[in-house]
Structures are given as structure tokens and as C-alpha cells.
Amino acid sequence: MLSSILNRNVFLAATLGMVVLTLWMIFVWVPTETNQGAVYRALFFHVPLAWVSMVSIVGVAIASLAYLRFKDVRWDRLAVAMAETGIVCGALMLLSGMIWARPVWGVWWTGEAKLTTALIMFFIYVAYLMFRAYYPAGAQRHRLAAIIAPVGAIDSVIIYVAADLWQRAHPPLIIGPAAGKEGEFASEFGLTLLISVIAFTMIYAFVASERYRIRAAEDDMAELRKRADALEGAQA
DSSP states (O other): OHHHHHHHHHHHHHHHHHHHHHHHIIIIISOOBTTTBGGGGGHHHHHHHHHHHHHHHHHHHHHHHHHHHHOOHHHHHHHHHHHHHHHHHHHHHHHHHHHHHHHHHSSSOOOOHHHHHHHHHHHHHHHHHHHHHHSOSSHHHHHHHHHHHHHHHHHHHHHHHHHHHSOSSSOOOOSSTTOOGGGOOOHHHHHHHHHHHHHHHHHHHHHHHHHHHHHHHHHHHHHHHHHHHHHHHHHO
């Protein structure tokens, strides 16, 4: 127990250190982009949030499929924890993208493929969590919810390649295996973006792990309450 708390505190301290470093690099170290001006710094939030949102929905799908395979409730808890954390990242991804788009494109939103598929991913998060919130608790809820998550995983792949498949206003891929020469960038930009992605990934991992721990405690409390009710009924 003590070692677990120490490990959590060490990881939290490392995460906070990465956040401080990231903020310093974004607002102090990296030079201002000539054409876009200071607003381009929003990309150092938008891109990591998009990365975390897509990785998260894939993780939800993997955990859901693992639950269907092994029937272990821990996989279901992990899927829920990642979905609850991922939906926050997805909302911030959309918000940061609009903040960047307004001065650069002149509009808050366009209906192009990458933006639309990102919005669909957000709604998949919403559908997954709303279903779990309103469907009666039990194994059937776990099984049906596990069917929704893989749809989001498929959508995340479409999001990644959408800017190249349907080229419009959104910039082309700048990172990842599918990025071409258009994805090359200055060393300061690239290093800052890399550190930002690492920092946001660490934030996501910490929050999701804490949510998993709380979810496990909630399930234990519900089980104890059920046993107490059963005991009271037997004594009556």
C-alpha cells in the first residue's frame, strides 16, 4: 500500500515537472511563427489532446474486447476510466482547435472530414458513457457497452488520415508514420510538440489511473452495500 502511494506521488511529481517544462517551452522558448503569430501556440495543446483522445478510444476498445474475452470486471473498469478521461480530452481538443481556427481560417468551424470525424468520436464517447449511466447495472450492460467502443477505434483511424484523404483547410499530417514531407517542421517546433505530447500523455495516464482506482473503490462499496442489505433481509 505504501509503495503504491509512493509510486503514485513520484509519477505525479514527474508529470507536474513535465507540465512546467512544456509550458515554458510553449510560451517562452519556442519562437513565434511568422504567418500565424502567437495563436499557433494553441497547436501545442490541440495536437497532444487529439493524440490522447484517439489513443484513449482505442484503449477503451481494447479493454472492452478483453472484457468480452475474459469476463474480468477489471477490464470493464479500465474501459470506463479511459472513456471518462478521454471525453474530457476530446472536448478540449475540439475547443483548442476552434480557438486556433478562428483567427487563421476566419471561422470557428468547417464541415470538412477531419473535423467532422473528430466530432463523431466525441459523440461516441458521449454515447458510451450515457449508455453506461442509464442502462441497468450488470453483465449485460458491460457486454453491450463493449460493442460501442470499437466503433470509436475505427473512427480514430479515419481521423488520422482524413486530412490527406480529403485535403481542404486542415493542415496535413505532421507526425506519425503517414506524415510526408509536408509534415517536416523546425527543430524547435518539433521538440516542443514532442514534449507536449509526452506531458499530456502522462496527465492522461495519471488521471485515468486515479479514476480506475476510484471506480474500483465504488464497486467494492456497492458490493458491501449489497451484502449488508442481503444480511439485513436474512435477519428480518
